[in-house]
Amino acid sequence: MPYIAESTIREVNDKLDAVAVVGDYVRLEKRGGRYWGLCPFHNEKTPSFTVDQDRKTYYCFGCAAGGGVINFMMEMDKLSFPEAIETLARRMGIEIVYENSGSVQKDDGKAARLEELAELYRRVAVSFNHFLLKKPEGQGAKQYIISRGINTDMIDCFRLGYAPADRSWLYKFLSSKGYSAEFLASSGLFSKKNIRSAFFSDRLMFPIADRRGKTVAFGGRILSDGEPKYLNSGESESYKKRETFYAIDLALPAIRKTKEAYIAEGYMDVIALHQAGITNAVAPLGTAFTEDQAKLLRRWAERVYLIFDTDNAGQEAALKAIMTCRKNGLESFVVTMDSGSLPAGTPEASSDSEAAPPKGLKDPADILKKYGAEALQKSVKCFITDFEYLIKRGKSRFDLSDSLGKSKAAAFLFPYLKTMDSEVSRDSFIGEIADAIGVERQAIAADFRRFDLGQLVSGQNRPRMETREAGETAIRLLSLNDELFLLTAVSVNRDLYSTLRSALTIEDFEDPAAREFFIALEEWFRNDMPGTEDLLARIQNGALRNFVIQQGASRAFSVEDPGKLVNDGIRKVKVKRLERRLAKIVTELRIAENEKTREGVSSVQGRGDTLVEDLLVEKVHLDAELRRLKEAKE
Numbered sequence: 291m292p293y294i295a296e297s298t299i300r301e302v303n304d305k306l307d308a309v310a311v312v313g314d315y316v317r318l319e320k321r322g323g324r325y326w327g328l329c330p331f332h333n334e335k336t337p338s339f340t341v342d343q344d345r346k347t348y349y350c351f352g353c354a355a356g357g358g359v360i361n362f363m364m365e366m367d368k369l370s371f372p373e374a375i376e377t378l379a380r381r382m383g384i385e386i387v388y389e390n391s392g393s394v395q396k397d398d399g400k401a402a403r404l405e406e407l408a409e410l411y412r413r414v415a416v417s418f419n420h421f422l423l424k425k426p427e428g429q430g431a432k433q434y435i436i437s438r439g440i441n442t443d444m445i446d447c448f449r450l451g452y453a454p455a456d457r458s459w460l461y462k463f464l465s466s467k468g469y470s471a472e473f474l475a476s477s478g479l480f481s482k483k484n485i486r487s488a489f490f491s492d493r494l495m496f497p498i499a500d501r502r503g504k505t506v507a508f509g510g511r512i513l514s515d516g517e518p519k520y521l522n523s524g525e526s527e528s529y530k531k532r533e534t535f536y537a538i539d540l541a542l543p544a545i546r547k548t549k550e551a552y553i554a555e556g557y558m559d560v561i562a563l564h565q566a567g568i569t570n571a572v573a574p575l576g577t578a579f580t581e582d583q584a585k586l587l588r589r590w591a592e593r594v595y596l597i598f599d600t601d602n603a604g605q606e607a608a609l610k611a612i613m614t615c616r617k618n619g620l621e622s623f624v625v626t627m628d629s630g631s632l633p634a635g636t637p638e639a640s641s642d643s644e645a646a647p648p649k650g651l652k653d654p655a656d657i658l659k660k661y662g663a664e665a666l667q668k669s670v671k672c673f674i675t676d677f678e679y680l681i682k683r684g685k686s687r688f689d690l691s692d693s694l695g696k697s698k699a700a701a702f703l704f705p706y707l708k709t710m711d712s713e714v715s716r717d718s719f720i721g722e723i724a725d726a727i728g729v730e731r732q733a734i735a736a737d738f739r740r741f742d743l744g745q746l747v748s749g750q751n752r753p754r755m756e757t758r759e760a761g762e763t764a765i766r767l768l769s770l771n772d773e774l775f776l777l778t779a780v781s782v783n784r785d786l787y788s789t790l791r792s793a794l795t796i797e798d799f800e801d802p803a804a805r806e807f808f809i810a811l812e813e814w815f816r817n818d819m820p821g822t823e824d825l826l827a828r829i830q831n832g833a834l835r836n837f838v839i840q841q842g843a844s845r846a847f848s849v850e851d852p853g854k855l856v857n858d859g860i861r862k863v864k865v866k867r868l869e870r871r872l873a874k875i876v877t878e879l880r881i882a883e884n885e886k887t888r889e890g891v892s893s894v895q896g897r898g899d900t901l902v903e904d905l906l907v908e909k910v911h912l913d914a915e916l917r918r919l920k921e922a923k924e
Contacts (some may be wrong), residue, residue, distance in 0.1 A: 301384050305359070305384065308513070309325055309343050309791060314534075316328065316329075316341075316589050317589055323342075324342055327589075329350040331350060331355045332350070341359075342656070374400070399857050402680070408505065413467070415497040417460075418453055418497075428454075429524075438655060438659050448537070449505075450561075453492070457486075458486055460479065461474065476731060478523050490508060490510040498534065500529075502539065503539040504528075506526070507575075508522070509523070520556075520816075535573060536574075536575055538572050542590065549592045550571050551594050553597065554597045554598075554653070555598055555599055566666040579596075585616035588620055593620070594611075595670070595673055596612070597625045598610050602796045610806075624671075675707065685727070695726065700727060701737070701741065711902055772866060773804035774801065776856065778807075779859055781811060782852075789814050789857065791812070803837070810825060814828055871912060
């Protein structure tokens with residue numbers, strides 16, 4: 291069995307630039323004779339990780355991790371020693387010499403296999419691009435791109451392509467280039483049921499590269515009617531969705547230079563942003579913004595600008611992303627793209643909505659298509675801090691006319707306060723919360739102290755966004771309520787998802803854990819991923835993930851008629867929602883009547899009466915709907 295020659299190992303060591311190698315993973319700054327950065331092996335906010343350029347070693351004074359730079363690369367990329375030497379040698383243009391004796395054994399050839407796979411994906415990406423630009427069957431995809439306002443420079447830059455409708459062409463083409471059937475079967479480019487059938491068919495293709503520019507996967511958008519709208523490559527040795535960004539290879543130079551990154555939702559949004567000159571834009575791949583992605587981004591960036599859709603799922607994703615950023619030392623802002631940034635005289639530009647994008651324009655791709663790059667540049671400069679965004683969401687989500695709503699709004703914001711290291715900043719934000727929801731500052735401070743001690747975790751006051759520690763404690767206290775029961779039933783019987791989605795939205799769920807579960811289900815089905823492990827990967831809270839695993843294995847969901855199970859669950863959730871709204875109406879009616887009694891009928895004439903009438907009308911309708919749902923049970 292061949293070994294890597296000692297001469298090759300010595301040459302790699304001699305030419306190795308320690309700062310360049312480690313700098314691919316950690317943002318380093320020189321202080322004295324060493325380079326310093328945030329340790330990639332543990333969470334920290336003050337740099338304690340050092341690199342010695344001359345000795346080609348690293349050491350962390352925080353967690354005591356240390357060793358040679360080759361060991362660092364082995365640890366970061368999970369490589370064996372031979373694989374690390376091979377990778378570095380190829381990167382530096384060093385010829386790898388093998389011999390039959392020596393101290394280092396070349397193992398199973400993982401690095402070589404990954405190189406071969408990268409070359410295959412590069413060749414396929416070139417072929418897809420050729421179909422888009424040169425072949426008649428690709429003209430529909432090309433016209434779609436142009437109709438979205440994307441120019442030819444971006445087509446070239448992002449290497450966009452087209453996968454033809456004929457599923458047999460790719461196998462024939464690659465076989466003619468000498469690739470074996472066994473290798474192609476394991477490439478992820480073909481159906482698992484039929485190796486000769488291409489995985490992507492009649493789709494606009496988006497090559498996905500790692501940070502060094504090697505193509506590791508593809509995303510495809512369907513151009514005709516059908517589902518799923520987007521189809522993504524499965525995970526492989528070189529591609530992990532939770533650890534990869536779309537366009538990271540193109541965005542990394544600008545991210546390093548500015549120490550800022552824009553995070554959008556989809557491929558077209560990222561391309562639109564780059565066309566507008568915002569070249570530090572990336573997107574997660576079929577998942578929410580994950581802990582792994584935040585840690586990766588933290589190597590190069592300090593600030594993150596979140597650009598998410600304005601629908602419920604997008605706004606919930608923004609909330610989760612804010613907390614993910616906070617937990618990983620990233621300062622975050624939410625881009626509002628408000629209408630004031632659009633060209634004067636347009637209908638959208640006259641919108642009065644505060645901190646909201648114009649109606650019908652919910653993402654960067656829409657703005658580029660309708661108004662062009664300059665308008666998009668201005669739009670992304672409209673942003674607010676993460677705390678301002680949370681305040682706005684808290685005020686809109688909860689009813690601040692009564693003490694219960696104010697308590698919920700405050701509890702919603704407490705996890706954010708808990709992430710702060712500075713008591714001065716925390717004290718200042720407590721004052722802002724008090725002003726925003728209209729209560730005494732001392733009351734907010736007292737409730738936060740209870741929350742910090744773990745005493746404010748019960749019932750309806752438990753907030754949606756939780757730190758890991760508080761969240762896991764809260765989830766353990768949850769019983770299998772109606773909301774979680776329904777969602778678990780749908781996860782076990784995935785064919786019934788459309789039944790759930792046509793009947794309920796995220797606003798129908800009150801339980802914070804159920805809301806997170808609902809979002810995970812929606813992402814799971816939107817990306818058409820069949821395995822339960824893909825659903826679990828979309829649930830970031832470890833305790834909730836374990837909860838779903840345990841309940842999913844329960845016999846309670848293995849029934850002869852799962853459709854009845856899900857429909858009964860939907861009815862129960864609707865009943866609970868109606869009961870909550872009715873209780874709120876009764877409270878509002880009582881408040882209105884008390885005002886009449888206290889102030890006199892004349893003082894509220896035309897104001898209170900109209901309010902009472904509206905509430906009574908709504909109550910009549912809700913009572914009727916509630917009766918109908920309860921009778922349906924019988």
